[in-house]
Amino acid sequence: xxxxxxxxxxxxxxxxxxxxxxxxxxxxxxxxxxxxxxxxxxxxxxxxxxxxxxxxxxxxxxxxxxxxxxxxxxxxxxxxxxxxxxxxxxxxxxxxxxxxxxxxxxxxxxxxxxxxxxxxxxxxxxxxxxxxxxxxxxxxxxxxxxxxxxxxxxxxxxxxxxxxxxxxxxxxxxxxxxxxxxxxxxxxxxxxxxxxxxxxxxxxxxxxxxxxxxxxxxxxxxxxxxxxxxxxxxxxxxxxxxxxxxxxxxxxxxxxxxxxxxxxxxxxxxxxxxxxxxxxxxxxxxxxxxxxxxxxxxxxxxxxxxxxxxxxxxxxxxxxxxxxxxxxxxxxxxxxxxxxxxxxxxxxxxxxxxxxxxxxxxxxxxxxxxxxxxxxxxxxxxxxxxxxxxxxxxxxxxxxxxxxxxxxxxxxxxxxxxxxxxxxxxxxxxxxxxxxxxxxxxxxxxxxxxxxxxxxxxxxxxxxxxxxxxxxxxxxxxxxxxxxxxxxxxxxxxxxxxxxxxxxxxxxxxxxxxxxxxxxxxxxxxxxxxxxxxxxxxxxxxxxxxxxxxxxxxxxxxxxxxxxxxxxxxxxxxxxxxxxxxxxxxxxxxxxxxxxxxxxxxxxxxxxxxxxxxxxxxxxxxxxxxxxxxxxxxxxxxxxxxxxxxxxxxxxxxxxxxxxxxxxxxxxxxxxxxxxxxxxxxxxxxxxxxxxxxxxxxxxxxxxxxxxxxxxxxxxxxxxxxxxxxxxxxxxxxxxxxxxxxxxxxxxxxxxxxxxxxxxxxxxxxxxxxxxxxxxxxxxxxxxxxxxxxxxxxxxxxxxxxxxxxxxxxxxxxxxxxxxxxxxxxxxxxxxxxxxxxxxxxxxxxxxxxxxxxxxxxxxxxxxxxxxxxxxxxxxxxxxxxxxxxxxxxxxxxxxxxxxxxxxxxxxxxxxxxxxxxxxxxxx
Numbered sequence: 076x077x078x079x080x081x082x083x084x085x086x087x088x089x090x091x092x093x094x095x096x097x098x099x100x101x102x103x104x105x106x107x108x109x110x111x112x113x114x115x116x117x118x119x120x121x122x123x124x125x126x127x128x129x130x131x132x133x134x135x136x137x138x139x140x141x142x143x144x145x146x147x148x149x150x151x152x153x154x155x156x157x158x159x160x161x162x163x164x165x166x167x168x169x170x171x172x173x174x175x176x177x178x179x180x181x182x183x184x185x186x187x188x189x190x191x192x193x194x195x196x197x198x199x200x201x202x203x204x205x206x207x208x209x210x211x212x213x214x215x216x217x218x219x220x221x222x223x224x225x226x227x228x229x230x231x232x233x234x235x236x237x238x239x240x241x242x243x244x245x246x247x248x249x250x251x252x253x254x255x256x257x258x259x260x261x262x263x264x265x266x267x268x269x270x271x272x273x274x275x276x277x278x279x280x281x282x283x284x285x286x287x288x289x290x291x292x293x294x295x296x297x298x299x300x301x302x303x304x305x306x307x308x309x310x311x312x313x314x315x316x317x318x319x320x321x322x323x324x325x326x327x328x329x330x331x332x333x334x335x336x337x338x339x340x341x342x343x344x345x346x347x348x349x350x351x352x353x354x355x356x357x358x359x360x361x362x363x364x365x366x367x368x369x370x371x372x373x374x375x376x377x378x379x380x381x382x383x384x385x386x387x388x389x390x391x392x393x394x395x396x397x398x399x400x401x402x403x404x405x406x407x408x409x410x411x412x413x414x415x416x417x418x419x420x421x422x423x424x425x426x427x428x429x430x431x432x433x434x435x436x437x438x439x440x441x442x443x444x445x446x447x448x449x450x451x452x453x454x455x456x457x458x459x460x461x462x463x464x465x466x467x468x469x470x471x472x473x474x475x476x477x478x479x480x481x482x483x484x485x486x487x488x489x490x491x492x493x494x495x496x497x498x499x500x501x502x503x504x505x506x507x508x509x510x511x512x513x514x515x516x517x518x519x520x521x522x523x524x525x526x527x528x529x530x531x532x533x534x535x536x537x538x539x540x541x542x543x544x545x546x547x548x549x550x551x552x553x554x555x556x557x558x559x560x561x562x563x564x565x566x567x568x569x570x571x572x573x574x575x576x577x578x579x580x581x582x583x584x585x586x587x588x589x590x591x592x593x594x595x596x597x598x599x600x601x602x603x604x605x606x607x608x609x610x611x612x613x614x615x616x617x618x619x620x621x622x623x624x625x626x627x628x629x630x631x632x633x634x635x636x637x638x639x640x641x642x643x644x645x646x647x648x649x650x651x652x653x654x655x656x657x658x659x660x661x662x663x664x665x666x667x668x669x670x671x672x673x674x675x676x677x678x679x680x681x682x683x684x685x686x687x688x689x690x691x692x693x694x695x696x697x698x699x700x701x702x703x704x705x706x707x708x709x710x711x712x713x714x715x716x717x718x719x720x721x722x723x724x725x726x727x728x729x730x731x732x733x734x735x736x737x738x739x740x741x742x743x744x745x746x747x748x749x750x751x752x753x754x755x756x757x758x759x760x761x762x763x764x765x766x767x768x769x770x771x772x773x774x775x776x777x778x779x780x781x782x783x784x785x786x787x788x789x790x791x792x793x794x795x796x797x798x799x800x801x802x803x804x805x806x807x808x809x810x811x812x813x814x815x816x817x818x819x820x821x822x823x824x825x826x827x828x829x830x831x832x833x834x835x836x837x838x839x840x841x842x843x844x845x846x847x848x849x850x851x852x853x854x855x856x857x858x859x860x861x862x863x864x865x866x867x868x869x870x871x872x873x874x875x876x877x878x879x880x881x882x883x884x885x886x887x888x889x890x891x892x893x894x895x896x897x898x899x900x901x902x903x904x905x906x907x908x909x910x911x912x913x914x915x916x917x918x919x920x921x922x923x924x925x926x927x928x929x930x931x932x933x934x935x936x937x938x939x940x941x942x943x944x945x946x947x948x949x950x951x952x953x954x955x956x957x958x959x960x961x962x963x964x965x966x967x968x969x970x971x972x973x974x975x976x977x978x979x980x981x982x983x984x985x986x987x988x989x990x991x992x993x994x995x996x997x998x999x
Contacts, residue, residue, distance in 0.1 A: 090125075090126065091126045091127075091134070094117060094123075094134060095130075095133060095134060097113065098110055098113065098137045098138070099137065101141070102137065102140065102141055102144070105144075107144060110137075110138060111138075111141070111142075114134070114138045114154075117134075127165075127167065128162065128164075128165035128168075129162065129165050129168050132157075132159070132161040132162045132165065132168065133158070135157040135158035135161065136154070136155065136158040136175075136176050139151045139152075139154035139155040139157075139179065140179070142154060143179065143182075148183040148184075148186050149187070151179070151183050152180060152183050152184070155179055155180045155183070156180070158176050159173065159176055159177065159180075162176075170206070170207055171203065171204065171207050174199075174200045174203035174204050174207075175200070177196050177199050177200040177203070178196070178197060178200035178204075180196045181193045181194070181195070181196030181197035181199075181200060181225075184196060185228075190229055191598055194225075194229075194594070194598075197221075197222050197225060198222075198594070199595075201218060201219075201222060201587075201588075201591075202588050202591065204218055212245050212249055213246075213249050213251060215245060216241075216246050216249070216254060216258075217242075217254075219238045219239070219241045219242035220238070220242045220254075220257070220258060220261065222238050223235045223236075223238030223239040223242060223261065223265075224261065226238065227261075227264075227265050227268065230435070230436075232268075232269045234587070234590075235265050236262070237586075237587060238587070239258055239262050239265060240262075241583055241584065241587075242254075242258045243255060243258045243259065246258060252285065252289045252292050253292065253293065253297070255285065256282060256285055256286075256289075256293055257297065259278055259282040259285065259301075260297070260300050260301060260304065262275075263279055263282070263304045264304060266278065267304065267311075272308050272312055275304070276305070276308055279305045282301045283305075286298055295329075296329065296334055296337065298328055299325040299328040299329050299337055300325075300337060302322070302324045302325035302328070303321070303325045303337060303340050303341055303344070305321040306318045306320075306321035306322040306325060310347050310348060315348045315351050315352065318347075318348055319344075319348050321344075322344040322345050322348070325337070325340075325341045326341040326342075329341065331368070335368050335369075335371070335372050336372060336381070338368070339364075339365045339368050339369055342361050342362075342364055343365050343385075343388065345361055346358045346359075346361035346362045346365070346388070346392075349361065350391075350395060355392065355395065358392055362385070362388060362392060365385055365388075366385050366389070369381055369385055370382070379412045379413060379433055380412075380433065380434045380437060382412050383408075383409045383412035383433075383437050386405045386406070387406075387409050387437060387440055387441055389401075389402075389405040390402045390403075390405035390441070390444050391444060393405060394444065394447055394448060394451065397451070399448055399455075402444070403448060406423065406441055406444060406448070407423050409437070409441050410438075410441060412433075413434055413437050413438050413441065414432045414433065414438060415431070415433075416430060416431055417430045422464055424445060424464070424467070424468060425471075427471045427474055427475055428474075435475055438475060439476070439499065442468055442471060442472045443472065445465075445468050446469060446502070446506070449462065449465035449468070450462065459513060459514065462506065462509065462513075463510065466506055466507055466510065466519075469499070469502070469503035469506065469526070472499055472503075473500075473503070473526075497530055498639065498640070501637065501639030501640070501642075501644075503523075503526040504523045504526045504527055504637055504639075504644050505642070505644075505657075507519050507520075507523035508520070508523045508655065508657060511523065517653075520653070520654075520655060521619070521620050521653075523644070523646075523655065524635070524646045524653075524655070525617050527637040527646060528617040528618075528742065528743050529617055530637070531635070531711060531741060531742035531743065531744075535742070535899070535900060536742065536744060536745070538900055539900060540610065542900070542902075544607050544611040545557060545607065546867070547610060548604060548606040548610055549600070549604055549607055553600065553604075556596065557593075557596065557597070560589070560592055560593040560596055561593055561864065563589045563593075564589040564590050564592075564593050564861075565862060565864075567585045567588075567590075568586055568843065570582050570585075570586075571583060571585075571586045617743070617744060618744055620648060620653050623743055623746070624648060624650050624651065626746065626747045626969065627648070627969065628650070628969070628971055629649075629650050629704070630704065630706045630707050631649070631650075631706075631707035631708070631709060631969060631972070632647060632648060632698075632702050632705045632707070632708055632709070633646075633648040633649075633708075633709045633711065633740075633743060633746065633969075634646070634647055634648075634708060634709070634710050635648070635711040635743060636694075636712050636713040636714075638713045639660075640660070641659065641660055642657055642659055642660055643658050643659075643660050643664075643713075643716075644656075644657050645657075645658070645694065645698065647698045647702065648743075649702050649705055654698075654701065656698065658694075663689075664689075664690070665715065668690055668715055668716070668718075670683060670686055671686045671719070672718045672719055675720055675910075675911075675957040675958060675962075676910075676958060677958065678953075678956050678958040678959065682725075682957065684725050687723070687724050687725040688724075688725045688726070688727060690724055691725060691726050691727075694716075694721075694724075695721070695724065695726075696726070706734070706735060706736065707735065707736045707737075707738075707934075707937065708721070708735050708736070708737050708738075709737075709738050709739070709740055709746065709936075709969055710737060710738070710739045710740070711740050711741070711742065711743065712739065718910065720910055720957060720961040720962070722735070722737045722940075722943070722961060723957035730947070730957075732943050732944065732961075733944060735940070736934075736936040736937045736939065737939070737940070737964070737965070738905075738935070738936040738939075738964075738965045738966070738969070739964050740966065740967070740968075741896070741899070741966070745899075745968065746969045747968060747969060755827070755869075756824075756826050756827045757825055758805075758807060758822070758825055758826045758827065759804045759806045759826075759828060760800065760803075760804035760805065760807070760828045760830065761806050761807045761808075761809070761822045761823065761825075761826035761828070761829055761830070762800055762801060762806070762808045762830035762831075762832065763809050763810075763831050763832065763833060763849065764790070764793035764794040764797040764808075764809075764810050764811075764814055764832045765790075765810075765812075765814035765834075765848070765851070766794075766810075766814075767789055767790075767834070767850070770851075772786045772787060774851055774856075775836070775848075778857065787834050790832065790833070790915060791915060792915040792916065792918075792919045793832035793833070793915070794810050794811075794832075796832045796918065796919045796922055796923070797830060797832050800922065800923065800926050803923075803927055803930050804827075804828060804926070804930065806826065806828070807822060807826075809822065811850065812850050812852050813850070814833065814850045815849055815853055815856070816849040816850075816853070816855055816856055816857070817853070817855075819849060819858065820866065823866060823868060823870075824866055824867050825869070826869075826870050827870060827871055827872070828870060828871065828872045828874070828926075828929075829868065829873045829874070830873075830874040831873070831874065831876070832874075832876050832918075832922075833849060833875075835847045835848065835875065836848065837893055837894075842860060842893055843859055843860055843861055844859065845893045845894055846858055846859045846894070847875070847894060860896070860897035863894075863897040863901040864897070864900060864901065867902050868898060868901040868902040868903045869902055870902075870904070871903075871904045871905060872903070872904070872905045872906075872935060873898045873905070873906045873907070874907045874922060874926075875898075875906065875908045875909065876909070876922050894908070895908040895966050899967070903967075904967055905935050905965060905966065906965070906967060907922075907925070907935075907939070907963060907964075907965050907966075908963070908966065909962045909963055909964075910961075910962045910963075910964060911958075912962075913958055913960075913962040914959050917946065917959040920946055920949075921942045921943065921946050921963060922942075924942035924945050924946065925938050925939055925941075925963075934970040934972065935965055935967065935970055936965055936970070939963065939965050943961075943963075
C-alpha cells in the first residue's frame with residue numbers, strides 16, 4: 076500500500092527514502108491524516124525496525140512536524156522525543172539536526188504554556204546552533220528572533236531585548252532588509268509592552284529611515300505595521316493629532332479583507348483618539364467595526380487575546396460614558412476569553428486561584444477596569460461595600476503579579492517585569508485611604524500601608540532568600556557549581572561591557588549561553604532540592620504594623636514614602652503611633668526637590684532656603700509635630716526622593732540633622748535583618764586605599780566605563796583616612812598596590828568593619844556597570860555588583876567613603892540599584908555610602924569622627940549624626956554647605972537606642988526574682 080503510488084521509484088530507492096518522501100509529500104499537500112495512518116502501519120513492520128537510528132529519528136521528526144501543523148502539540152512532543160531517543164547514542168546524527176528537533180520541542184512546550192520546559196529546550200537548541208560554525212548566520216538570526224519572542228511573551232524584557240538585538244545585528248550584516256525591518260518592529264512592540272515609549276519611538280525612527288532607503292523592498296503591510304505602532308505610541312503619549320496621522324497612513328496601505336487584523340488596529344487607534352476628544356459616538360461606531368471584523372477572522376476559536384482585548388476596550392469606552400452595566404457585560408466576555416476556566420461570582424469578579432490565565436497583562440487590565448466600575452457605582456449610590464469590593468479586586472491583582480514574578484530567576488528580568496506594574500499599587504493605596512477616611516477603620520489604613528510596603532525591594536528580598544537558601548540547604552559541591560556558573564556568567568558580562576562593536580555579537584552569544592546554563596542549573600536545583608525550593612520561595616510577607624512597632628526603639632520613627640504620578644503617600648510608624656499623609660505631587664514640589672538636590676551637589680550654588688523649607692513643610696513638618704519624642708528617623712524613600720538628602724532640609728531654625736539622626740532602608744521587612752549564622756569575623760577592621768596610575772582614565776575608557784572627557788584624579792587623603800581609622804580599630808590596612816581586588820576577595824569576608832576609601836563609578840542606565848575601583852596595576856581592578864553576589868560579606872558596617880556609591884539607576888519600588896544595594900545583598904548589615912562625590916577633606920574629618928563614635932558603641936545612625944554635627948560646629952560658613960557633609964547616608968537595619976533597655980523577658984525574670992525575695996522575707 077505504501078509504495079503503490081510510486082511504482083518504479085519504490086524499486087530503485089531504499090525503504091527509508093520512499094517512506095520519507097511520502098511523508099514529506101503528505102505534509103506539502105496537507106494530507107496530514109495519511110501520515111498518522113502511515114506511521115501506525117510502518118511501526119509494526121520489520122522493514123521499519125531495520126532502518127538505521129538516524130533514519131528512524133528523521134521519520135519521527137517529520138511525524139512530529141505533522142502533529143504540530145495540526146495543532147496537536149502533545150502528540151508532536153511524543154514523536155519529537157522519539158526522534159531524540161533514537162539519536163541519543165547515534166553517531167551519524169548532525170548536531171544541527173538534533174538541535175532542530177529540540178527547538179521544535181521547545182516551541183510545542185511554549186504553546187502548551189509549559190514555560191520551564193520550553194525554555195530548557197529552546198536554550199539547549201540555541202547553544203547547539205551557536206556552536207556550529209557552519210550554521211548559516213541568517214538561520215541563526217531567525218532562531219534569535221523566535222526565542223526573543225518567547226521571552227517577550229513571558230514578560231522577560233531583559234532577555235527578549237538581547238535576542239532581538241542579536242538578530243538585528245545579524246540581519247544588518249547580512250544586508251537582509253526585510254528581516255532587519257521585521258526585527259525593528261519586534262523591538263518597537265517589546266518596548267511598547269514595557270511602557271518604554273521614548274525608546275520605542277527611537278526604533279520607529281530607525282524603521283522609517285530604513286523605509287526611506289529601501290521603500291520598494293519592504294511590503295506595504297510591513298510598512299503599515301510601523302505606522303500602526305507609531306500611532307499607538309503617540310496615542311499613549313496623548314499626542315492625538317500625530318496618532319491620527321500615523322493611523323491614517325497605515326490604513327491607506329492596508330486592505331480590509333486581506334489585512335483584517337492590522338486594519339482593525341488602525342480603526343482601534345482612531346477609536347481611542349475619538350475617546351480622547353470625547354466623541355464617544357464615533358468611538359463606539361469604530362469599535363463595533365473592529366469587533367465585527369475580528370469575530371469574522373477568529374470564528375474558529377483562536378485569537379483569544381485579540382477578542383479579550385476588544386472587549387476590554389469596549390468596557391473602557393462604556394465606563395467613560397457612564398454605562399456601567401454594559402461595561403460589566405464586556406468585562407465578563409473578556410474574562411471568559413482570557414481565563415476560560417475562571418468562575419465569576421455574583422459581582423462578576425473572577426476567581427484567580429488555580430486558574431489558567433492565557434495573558435496576565437490583559438487579565439490585570441480587565442481587573443483594574445473592574446475596580447473602576449465598582450468605584451463609579453459607589454459615586455452613584457454611595458454604598459461603601461462597592462469600595463470594599465474594589466479593594467478585594469486589588470488584592471487579587473496583587474496575587475497575579477506575585478505569581479508572575481516567581482517565573483523569573485534573574486534580578487534584572489524581575490525589575491523590568493515589575494517596573495510597568497506598580498501603577499496598580501498607587502491606585503490600591505488611594506482606594507484604601509479613601510475607605511479609611513470614610514470609615515475611620517484602622518484596618519484600611521494598614522491595608523494602604525501594606526500595598527505600599529509590598530512594592531518595596533521585592534526583588535532584593537527574593538534575592539536574599541535565594542542566596543540564604545543556597546547557603547543553608549544545599550551541599551558544598553552544589554554551592555561550588557552554582558558559584559562557578561555564576562562566575563562564568565559574570566566574566567562574560569564583563570567582556571561584553573568592554574567589547575568593540577566587531578566582537579560584540581559573539582560575546583553576546585557567550586553571555587547568553589552562560590546565563591542560560593546558570594538558569595537551567597537553578598531550575599533543576601528547584602526540582603531536585605525541595606528544601607532549597609521551600610526556602611527560596613518562602614512567602615515574603617510584609618510585616619504588620621504591630622510587628623514593626625514591636626521592634627522599634629521608643630525614640631525612632633519609620634517614614635515610608637510611595638510616589639505615583641499624582642501624589643506622594645507618607646506613612647509614619649513609631650512604637651505607639653501609626654498615621655499617614657497624602658500630598659499632591661505638584662510641579663512646584665517636583666521642581667523644588669530637583670533644584671534643591673542640584674544645589675546640594677554643587678558647592679558653588681547657593682542653597683535656596685525657600686525650596687528647602689517648602690520641601691520640609693510638605694514632607695516632614697506635620698509628621699514630626701505629631702511625634703515630639705522621636706529623635707531618630709529611618710527613611711524608606713521612593714521615586715525622586717531617592718536623590719534627596721533629608722538631613723539637609725531646613726526646618727525653620729536649622730538643618731534637620733541638628734535635631735534627628737537619620738538612616739535609610741529599602742523596605743520595612745529589612746529593618747530587622749537576621750544576624751549572621753556563622754562565626755563572627757576575626758578582624759575588627761579592614762581598610763583599602765589605592766594609589767592610581769597615570770593611565771587609570773585610559774584604562775577605564777578601554778573597559779567602556781568612561782566616555783568623552785570624563786576623568787578621575789588621585790585621592791590625596793584616602794590613605795590618611797584609612798590610617799586614622801586603623802588607629803581606632805585593630806585590623807588590616809591595605810594601601811597602594813596592596814589595595815587590589817584580589818586582596819579584597821581575601822579579606823572582605825572576615826571583617827567586622829570594611830572601609831573602602833576608593834574611587835567609584837555609577838552607571839544610571841545599567842546598574843551592573845557601576846563599580847568600585849581598586850589598585851589598577853593589575854589587569855582586574857573593578858568590583859561590580861555581579862562580582863559581589865558570589866561573595867559573603869559578614870561586616871556589620873561597610874564604608875564606601877570616596878565615591879557616590881548611594882547613586883544608581885532607580886527602579887520603581889526597588890529603589891537605587893548600585894553598589895550600596897550590592898553590599899547589602901552580599902550580607903552587609905549597614906552601608907555608609909555617598910549620594911555624590913564630595914570634598915576629601917570633609918570626608919576625612921567625618922569618617923574619622925564617625926568611626927570614633929561607632930567605637931564608643933553609639934548606634935550607627937546616631938554616630939553619623941554626631942559626626943555631621945561636630946563637622947558643622949567646626950566648619951567655616953562656606954564649608955557648612957550641604958555639599959561637604961550631607962552626601963553621606965546610612966543604609967541598613969534599625970539598631971537599639973543608646974543606653975540600657977529592659978526587654979520583656981528580662982523584666983519577667985527580675986519580677987520573679989523580686990517576688991521570691993519578698994516571699995522569703997515574709998516567711999522569715
